[in-house]
Amino acid sequence: MYRSVIISLLSLSLGFVLWACDSNEKGIDPKHADDNAAGMSKDDISSMPDTLQSDYGVNQENKVLSVGVLNDESGPAAAIGKPYANGKRLLAALVNSGESSILPKGWTVELVERDHAYNPQKSVQAYKEIKDQVLYFGTSFGTPNTLPLLPMLKIDDIVVFPASLSSDMAANEFTPPSGPSYRVEAMRAMDFAVSQAGDASAVKAGIVYQQDDYGKDGLDGWKAAAAHAGVTVVSEQTITPGQKDVTAVIAALKKAGATHVLLTTLPSGTGPILGTAAQLKYMPTWLGSTPSWIDAFFSPEVIPAAVFTNYHWVTGFPYWGEQVPGMDAFLAAWETHGKELGKPDFYTLFSFVQGMLSLNAFSKALAANDVTRSGYRRGLSKVHAFDAGGMLQPLDYSQVPYQTGSAIRVLKPDMTNKTWTVAADYATPSVLAVDTQAETQAAPPAPEGGDAPAPAAEGDQAAAPAAEGDQAAAPAAEGDQAAAPANTSSKNSAE
Missing domain, CATH: 3.40.50.2300 (Response regulator)
Structure with missing residues (x-):
């Protein structure tokens, strides 16, 4: 029994080491720039501060990152909002367990959560209430609840990751979306x-x-x-x-x-x-x-x-349990840290992967010794072709409008x-x-976090679609987590 537990923990750790961000707990040493600062130019390295800089939401002494979360857990979108909130909670639990390398060793995540009930006025109120406690917002749930925040984001220099695929999000530096609109x-x-x-x-x-x-x-x-x-x-x-x-x-x-x-x-x-x-x-x-x-x-x-x-x-997204790269590591995290949160749901998966993206940007900022809000934005701009180990279309945040893919399936x-x-x-x-x-x-850049092929990014030549008819595929056997080509069906245990 003990051997099985050890093997499970080793498998989980290895999965997230392969999936994790490309940074470590210390600041950049120019001799190890390739190891610690992927995406950093020589100018970035030469201009970086000697000691770690921070302003909001980062406790350097205790290595705690505070992240704001604006959910809908009681309004008309709560059916999505509740599992979406669980995605960030699952990610925080995984990071805080020390079982992954998503953040450098010793760093933990604190979620500062509020429920706006899908009400734009309450969203603004909640944002103002907690903004000075956090480095960035890992979730702002819903398009109509995020758009009223836009005028404040530039003033406060704070990035908000929207639970929204509205076209307006990709056009704003402070609201990076996680997929096609x-x-x-x-x-x-x-x-x-x-x-x-x-x-x-x-x-x-x-x-x-x-x-x-x-x-x-x-x-x-x-x-x-x-x-x-x-x-x-x-x-x-x-x-x-x-x-x-x-x-x-x-x-x-x-x-x-x-x-x-x-x-x-x-x-x-x-x-x-x-x-x-x-x-x-x-x-x-x-x-x-x-x-x-x-x-x-x-x-x-x-x-x-x-x-x-x-x-x-x-x-434009995978479904729960689909046999795509990165899914096994996610399901292992769910088995260990998520089952008490609720039932399996696509939005938990989506939120978790979005959170991986936000922590990837933090790791890049940390590697550059600048986790101020402006430093975090610069870290985000170093995220190129992030695909969460193969689960997402490659995402590129190097320029605005952000490039978040255009390949969609039915x-x-x-x-x-x-x-x-x-x-x-x-x-x-x-x-x-x-x-x-x-x-x-133009050929797409190699995806971060995994070498497996991913759906075409926006502007990439799309492969010819299969015949537009239902192509049934047998679901994977219960418990089978073997790798398989993307877009095959697998068991969805959302009962």
Whole structure:
């Protein structure tokens, strides 16, 4: 028994050593610049301070990094917000256990958390309350709750990692996103709709979007892609977060004859939409943006599985348990530190990986002997092609707008086996491929944190997508964590 425990701990440690940031606990010695300061130029090294500099949220004596977290654990997006909050808690528990090399030896993470309940005013209030206690914010949950912070971020010189894929985030130095935008997702969804229908003339596009910046980002992408493809958008419907009665919305879509409907909604909207549509015997092809889904939908006690018959998930991210590089290390961390937090959920995975990114930037700042807020921003700018060991598309924060990928795929839920099949593989939307054709000739940089191939980054030549039909793949055997090609299905234990 003791031998098994030791082997498990060694495996976990090795996994995160391979996955960890490229820094150590001490400041840079120029003789070891390649070891300690990946991404630092000679000018960076020559100008770095002799001793570690800090201002907010860093206790040098005790090696404690304080990180702000603005969650929604009680509002209309709590179905996502709770597991998202758990992702950062899992990461902090792993770092603080000393079982990984995500941060240099001896460093721990303190989370300073607040619940804004998906209320922009409460978000601003919570931000002001804790901003002087933290170096940066590891989570600002939701597009409408992050945008009001933007004017303050530059004044306070503080980076906020948004739980949002709004296009506006990549355009702002202080809000680095972690993947392709909702706009890009919507564009890829339109490509899928045209391919599935066989011709653009056979598509009558509809959309239900949340009446805020998240929803409007999806709407912009949907309409731009429709114009590019020659598709008519026959119905545009809006809902508010948490809206339950959507009868009029479904009736309008049905009357317009919409054959393919994009859902730029939260799960609290997705459920009523699909349920009401089933009751009214309206069954178009549903295409949901990343936040439209939660893994709890796999449980029939939440919503009957039949209502997801025509639902597709349009996303640029791996799902829980997918056999991609880096997943085994994450699942090992979950088994050791996360099971008491709640049920497995995609958003816990997403939040954890986003947290890895933020700590990678901190390690680079630490290696440069400057963990002030301005030093942290410089550390972030040294993050090139970060892919979390192969789980993300390569992310590049060397310049603004940030380059966070454009390859999106379409997944279909296998409600029986609680996993996913690939309906359409990773590809850059055709409207973007046309706009960036000249840039696609450049080869992508080697990804940080893993040598395995990753989905194409924004501007990279996308591989030809697989036929746009459901490609069922057998889920991995229970407990099997062997490496396998990306995009294969594996067991999703989100019961």
